Amino acid sequence: MKWIETASYEEMSKMAADLFINHIKNNSKSVIGLATGGTPEGFYKELVKSYTSRKVSYARTVSFNLDEYVGVTAESEASYHHYMKKRLFNYIDIKRENIYLPNGDTPNLEKAAREYERQIEESGGIDIQLLGIGTNGHIGFNEPGSSFENTTHVVELTASTREANKVYFERLEDVPKHAITMGIKTIMQSKKIILLLSGASKREAYDRLRTGEVTEQFPASALHLHSDVTVIYTGVK
Ligand code: GLP
Numbered sequence: 001m002k003w004i005e006t007a008s009y010e011e012m013s014k015m016a017a018d019l020f021i022n023h024i025k026n027n028s029k030s031v032i033g034l035a036t037g038g039t040p041e042g043f044y045k046e047l048v049k050s051y052t053s054r055k056v057s058y059a060r061t062v063s064f065n066l067d068e069y070v071g072v073t074a075e076s077e078a079s080y081h082h083y084m085k086k087r088l089f090n091y092i093d094i095k096r097e098n099i100y101l102p103n104g105d106t107p108n109l110e111k112a113a114r115e116y117e118r119q120i121e122e123s124g125g126i127d128i129q130l131l132g133i134g135t136n137g138h139i140g141f142n143e144p145g146s147s148f149e150n151t152t153h154v155v156e157l158t159a160s161t162r163e164a165n166k167v168y169f170e171r172l173e174d175v176p177k178h179a180i181t182m183g184i185k186t187i188m189q190s191k192k193i194i195l196l197l198s199g200a201s202k203r204e205a206y207d208r209l210r211t212g213e214v215t216e217q218f219p220a221s222a223l224h225l226h227s228d229v230t231v232i233y234t235g236v237k
Pocket of ligand 1: 035036037038039040066067131132133134135139140141161165
């Protein structure tokens with residue numbers, strides 16, 4: 001695991017964005033993995049800038065998001081579908097048919113999960129995956145205790161994750177109790193992984209990841225078993 005500390009949030013976002021942009025520029029087709037949350041917002045601004053300044057085209061990029069809430073329609077403002085449109089997809093030339101997010105708005109979630117794995121596989125696998133990290137070490141929505149063998153599946157969100165994500169909803173009661181997420185195994189199959197970690201609220205997660213201990217009680221620790229992970233971090237101390 002490679003660790004890079006940056007002087008600011010903006011620098012962290014730019015550094016991560018450049019890794020993706022260069023990958024897209026240097027390959028005839030790219031499959032990228034995307035994350036939601038507050039941390040990657042600056043990253044998305046950089047991707048939008050790269051397109052508006054004609055530095056890169058996303059016309060041959062395929063994207064897969066990590067996760068989505070269960071029981072929330074794609075049109076709902078609280079959905080990750082909406083988050084992604086509002087921050088990225090509406091402003092770049094990625095083709096709508098090349099955008100994938102797990103479907104949490106279906107009665108058959110098991111089937112949706114299998115379908116998502118198949119779509120990732122058919123695309124040739126994720127070349128470069130962006131990750132944030134929850135204060136409890138979750139990646140995607142893989143909460144502490146998740147098996148490292150899980151592929152895309154439905155999870156029950158912990159109280160702390162629902163609390164952390166309530167900023168996107170009117171009331172805590174509105175935060176969904178379940179989500180559909182790529183599993184740790186899915187994430188680990190990405191060829192390259194970039195994890196962003198920013199701010200003092202992530203200090204404990206940073207310290208724990210730094211120890212190198214690998215345990216299912218701290219999902220991000222699976223990344224120690226991957227050969228190409230870069231953590232770009234700022235403002236943890
Ligand atoms: C959410 C997302 C994760 C994200 C995490 C951290 O629960 N499912 O993919 O990494 O929270 O979010 P933030 O960047 O807002 O701290």
